Amino acid sequence: MAEAAKSPSKEDRDEDEEAEDEEEDENENENEEGAQTGEKKKKQKKKPAKTEGTAGYPSTANGEEEKEDPDQQQHLLQMLRKRGPCEESRRQTAREHLFWDTQPVPSMGSEYGQDSGPLDELRTVDDVRAEPYPLPDKFEWCTCNVDDDKEIDEIYTLLTENYVEDDDSMFRFDYSIHFLRWALKPPEFLRSWHLGVRVQGGGKLVGFITGIPAKIRVFEKSIQMAEINFLCVHKRLRSKRLAPVLIKEITRRVNRENVWQAVYTAGVVLPRPISECRYWHRSLNPKKLIEVGFSHLGARMTMARTIKLYKVPDMPQLPGMREMKKEDVPRVHGLVLNYLRKFTLHPEFTPEEVEHWMLPRPGVVYCYVRENEKGEVTDVCSFYSLPSSILGHAKHNTLKAAYSYWNVASTVPLQDLMYDALILAKQQDFDVFNALDIMENESFLKELKFGIGDGYLQYYLYNWKCPRIEPRGIGLVLL
Numbered sequence: 001m002a003e004a005a006k007s008p009s010k011e012d013r014d015e016d017e018e019a020e021d022e023e024e025d026e027n028e029n030e031n032e033e034g035a036q037t038g039e040k041k042k043k044q045k046k047k048p049a050k051t052e053g054t055a056g057y058p059s060t061a062n063g064e065e066e067k068e069d070p071d072q073q074q075h076l077l078q079m080l081r082k083r084g085p086c087e088e089s090r091r092q093t094a095r096e097h098l099f100w101d102t103q104p105v106p107s108m109g110s111e112y113g114q115d116s117g118p119l120d121e122l123r124t125v126d127d128v129r130a131e132p133y134p135l136p137d138k139f140e141w142c143t144c145n146v147d148d149d150k151e152i153d154e155i156y157t158l159l160t161e162n163y164v165e166d167d168d169s170m171f172r173f174d175y176s177i178h179f180l181r182w183a184l185k186p187p188e189f190l191r192s193w194h195l196g197v198r199v200q201g202g203g204k205l206v207g208f209i210t211g212i213p214a215k216i217r218v219f220e221k222s223i224q225m226a227e228i229n230f231l232c233v234h235k236r237l238r239s240k241r242l243a244p245v246l247i248k249e250i251t252r253r254v255n256r257e258n259v260w261q262a263v264y265t266a267g268v269v270l271p272r273p274i275s276e277c278r279y280w281h282r283s284l285n286p287k288k289l290i291e292v293g294f295s296h297l298g299a300r301m302t303m304a305r306t307i308k309l310y311k312v313p314d315m316p317q318l319p320g321m322r323e324m325k326k327e328d329v330p331r332v333h334g335l336v337l338n339y340l341r342k343f344t345l346h347p348e349f350t351p352e353e354v355e356h357w358m359l360p361r362p363g364v365v366y367c368y369v370r371e372n373e374k375g376e377v378t379d380v381c382s383f384y385s386l387p388s389s390i391l392g393h394a395k396h397n398t399l400k401a402a403y404s405y406w407n408v409a410s411t412v413p414l415q416d417l418m419y420d421a422l423i424l425a426k427q428q429d430f431d432v433f434n435a436l437d438i439m440e441n442e443s444f445l446k447e448l449k450f451g452i453g454d455g456y457l458q459y460y461l462y463n464w465k466c467p468r469i470e471p472r473g474i475g476l477v478l479l
């Protein structure tokens with residue numbers, strides 16, 4: 001089991017409180033102006049980047065530099081490294097892709113057309129090779145059984161030691177065992193899509209990739225797809241072209257089930273994103289974030305003022321907020337299904353999937369509904385827990401991060417609902433609340449004091465061409 005995220009120690013809390021008291025005495029009349037920040041280190045998601053606005057690389061589809069509100073940004077602590085493309089990969093978008101250039105994905109230089117459809121000619125399951133692709137000598141395929149304690153432990157160890165890190169190797173994702181089981185066993189999951197590579201003879205697990213089934217709607221077409229995730233090759237086996245073999249073998253296994261499209265996200269830029277999204281970070285425990293180098297104290301900011309800036313109330317502010325229960329599933333399903341329809345790319349959940357993905361699981365996924373005076377559920381917010389190991393830090397081992405998930409505000413502004421989500425995440429002792437600029441998130445990010453990260457998250461479709469989608473058209477969160 002993953003080590004539980006380290007919460008602020010008693011000492012932290014005492015210091016925070018003292019600092020705050022001191023702050024209140026000294027700076028009674030100061031407003032948030034003082035939070036202006038000079039430094040801009042941030043944390044990002046898959047494949048983390050160091051700085052934003054890489055010179056010479058357009059950060060939007062039309063080649064314009066993305067504009068940020070400088071006033072707002074100056075008020076916020078800038079967050080370090082969320083997953084997004086590293087500098088190197090962003091510079092290499094025009095390079096040759098020995099593997100990807102052979103795959104049914106649009107090439108980097110090609111125009112985004114207006115039409116949609118598969119890139120590969122139609123095939124049937126009978127056309128799909130029956131035998132696994134060959135692996136280099138000394139390795140063998142395995143289908144992982146995530147219900148087996150020993151096997152899930154091996155997967156956990158592989159990922160915890162080798163999965164996504166930031167560029168400076170300060171943080172590495174630490175998906176918990178409970179999380180991995182949840183992520184990999186939705187309704188209708190297939191064991192054969194939990195694919196591993198071992199050293200021959202049932203030896204050490206050194207490679208991994210997964211698929212789960214999902215019905216995805218993109219530009220008016222509903223398509224049965226695989227969501228691909230957790231691609232990982234052991235550090236000692238990097239750059240040996242094992243990743244393309246893993247991708248080809250998972251493709252074969254998915255095709256064998258008569259599924260021909262996939263959706264996936266990555267920090268790296270590959271041929272070819274359908275959307276480029278950005279991470280934003282809302283500090284909940286700024287003292288710890290600063291201590292571990294996730295964020296930096298803004299210029300002319302004291303720790304006490306920073307703590308005050310990010311303080312949230314102890315209790316939700318909207319009347320009727322409570323944890324989601326099993327009885328809420330039909331209503332929540334209706335709310336989510338109806339809401340997601342407005343986005344160009346979105347999943348089409350069954351009630352069983354809503355139950356799986358949204359019913360609270362401690363340490364994994366948190367979901368709250370708002371019930372009105374008549375006892376009707378009108379709004380829902382959710383977030384999942386994805387901690388990162390803090391590498392080589394003397395005081396802190398784990399950064400507790402909550403990630404915004406499915407949120408539907410039908411009777412209150414989304415901003416008010418998300419303010420409660422922050423409060424509820426703080427109650428659960430999360431250090432930071434992360435959200436992408438997808439769906440309608442732009443309506444609350446700045447107002448709720450999220451700072452923009454330097455991380456980009458690229459969305460991809462396999463074997464499907466379609467027009468480019470703006471982040472606000474993305475209604476899909478992958479874990």
Ligand SMILES: CCCCCCCCCCCCCC(=O)SCCNC(=O)CCNC(=O)[C@H](O)C(C)(C)COP(=O)(O)OP(=O)(O)OC[C@H]1O[C@@H](n2cnc3c(N)ncnc32)[C@H](O)[C@@H]1OP(=O)(O)O
Pocket residue numbers: 046047096097098099100101162163164165226228229230231232233234237238239240241242243244247250251254255259260261262264265266267268270462463
């Ligand atoms: C219809 C069904 C279809 C199903 C499949 C749909 C496609 C699914 C696609 C997978 C979605 C995964 C979603 C997630 O899980 S994203 C998370 C990816 N994982 C990590 O970042 C963890 C840490 N890194 C590693 O474990 C390794 O560096 C990996 C395994 C990423 C690459 O290993 P390694 O560093 O040892 O490299 P190589 O020598 O074996 O291979 C080099 C080739 O691999 C291409 N590469 C590098 N990174 C990625 C990447 N993230 N997605 C796709 N391709 C990637 C690269 O451009 C090059 O190809 P080309 O540029 O020469 O052409």
